[in-house]
Amino acid sequence: MPNTADRVRKSAAPERGLWRLFGPAFVAAVAYVDPGNVAANLTAGASYGYLLLWVLVAANAMAVLIQYLSAKLGLVTGRTLPQLIGERLGRGSRRAFWVQAEVVAAATDIAEVIGGALALNLLFGVPLPVGGLIVGTVSMGLLAVHSRRGQRPFEFVIIGLLAVIAVGFTAGLFVAPVDWQAAAAGLVPRFDGAQTVLLAASMLGATVMPHAIYLHSALARDRHRATPGSAATPRLLRATRLDVGWSMAAAGAVNIAMLLLAAASLRGVDGTDSIEGAHAALSSELGPAVGTIFAVGLLASGLAATSVGAHAGAVIMEGLLMRRIPLVARRAVTLVPAVILLAAGVDPTWALVVSQVVLSLGIPCALIPLVRFTALGSVLGAYANRRATTVLAVAVAALIVALNVALIVITLAG
Numbered sequence: 001m002p003n004t005a006d007r008v009r010k011s012a013a014p015e016r017g018l019w020r021l022f023g024p025a026f027v028a029a030v031a032y033v034d035p036g037n038v039a040a041n042l043t044a045g046a047s048y049g050y051l052l053l054w055v056l057v058a059a060n061a062m063a064v065l066i067q068y069l070s071a072k073l074g075l076v077t078g079r080t081l082p083q084l085i086g087e088r089l090g091r092g093s094r095r096a097f098w099v100q101a102e103v104v105a106a107a108t109d110i111a112e113v114i115g116g117a118l119a120l121n122l123l124f125g126v127p128l129p130v131g132g133l134i135v136g137t138v139s140m141g142l143l144a145v146h147s148r149r150g151q152r153p154f155e156f157v158i159i160g161l162l163a164v165i166a167v168g169f170t171a172g173l174f175v176a177p178v179d180w181q182a183a184a185a186g187l188v189p190r191f192d193g194a195q196t197v198l199l200a201a202s203m204l205g206a207t208v209m210p211h212a213i214y215l216h217s218a219l220a221r222d223r224h225r226a227t228p229g230s231a232a233t234p235r236l237l238r239a240t241r242l243d244v245g246w247s248m249a250a251a252g253a254v255n256i257a258m259l260l261l262a263a264a265s266l267r268g269v270d271g272t273d274s275i276e277g278a279h280a281a282l283s284s285e286l287g288p289a290v291g292t293i294f295a296v297g298l299l300a301s302g303l304a305a306t307s308v309g310a311h312a313g314a315v316i317m318e319g320l321l322m323r324r325i326p327l328v329a330r331r332a333v334t335l336v337p338a339v340i341l342l343a344a345g346v347d348p349t350w351a352l353v354v355s356q357v358v359l360s361l362g363i364p365c366a367l368i369p370l371v372r373f374t375a376l377g378s379v380l381g382a383y384a385n386r387r388a389t390t391v392l393a394v395a396v397a398a399l400i401v402a403l404n405v406a407l408i409v410i411t412l413a414g
Contacts, residue, residue, distance in 0.1 A: 021239035023155035024219035025247035031212035032251035033165050035115020035307035039352050040203050041255055045262025046272035051184030052200055059204045060252030062396045066208050067216050068244045069374045074217035075226045075236050075385045081217040082319025085369050089332035098320040104362030108211050111355040112309055113338035114348050115301025122279050122295040129343040142307040143327040151223050161304035168297015170257040172290045176264040201407040210366035211312035218315040274349040359386035360404035367397045
């Protein structure tokens, strides 16, 4: 009679190449090219040229480590990060933790819906509140794909949108006069005054989004049907390392392209401190076609990121409250705050900035437990982090938390 390992090998036999196991990390990577990232990267490039290019490179390297640890946790334990946290908290603490995580999820959703609504306004002149409703409705359709067809078709849709995002935010480089020598100099870490420190803190500190940390543990577990002690785990971890590496490289390239585009075309141009102003400047400097492609990329960013954010919220609720509600129903409820803000006439770029500050508050709550769990043999057994990995993860977590604290303090201080 075949043992468990034999059954696992037979079930995994149809997937011969590791690339066939790719997908979860590309979904998580959408969090790194959301409208909040667009605003930060364009501001950095338009205000300071290539000076802060090194920040994006460093942020992407950190993201590779953090996202891999999250995926590994889900693969090895068969549990999500919210589940593991919830299992170790009392009822009251668990609910309090859920409240802060839900606030973070709501802030994420606000940023993504506003970004998509802005794109519809730029492309078709759609009023922002109506655009928010359209983005929410389309994202419901994307989540319905996940609910009815499973995770794999959902991954294909999100990866397709990621491709559109990549084209939308990199197309301008083909006509923009990038100073590659100055860009290379931008890889050297340095600042130019207090404002560049603040901007670097917002770029680096807000890169690792808490909802992406929570979600990736669930994406990896569900996609590969992970069970503790599975003989397939080593192979899945090898595939996951590649999945994370390629997806973060793609997200990093898009972010870098945005900064290069802004540095080459928007440096010193008035009004580029907002997404609308940056779009107008790109259309004026590089032509209407580039501006349109940029807006299409922004729309794809909003649609993909808000769908992924709603999925993350469901994972958080299931893990901490042990309750599951349909993804589409959750999408409908969490859409309300964003539409209210848009209807109230709140400045979209300001709302994006505030949402990033709120997200910063939730990063330690996701990052610190992740680093701790992945270092414990009692949780991951033989797959627990090596000492060098733990030291590096602690250093990365400490830096990210410190930068987010600095970002919050400086922002509140004006």
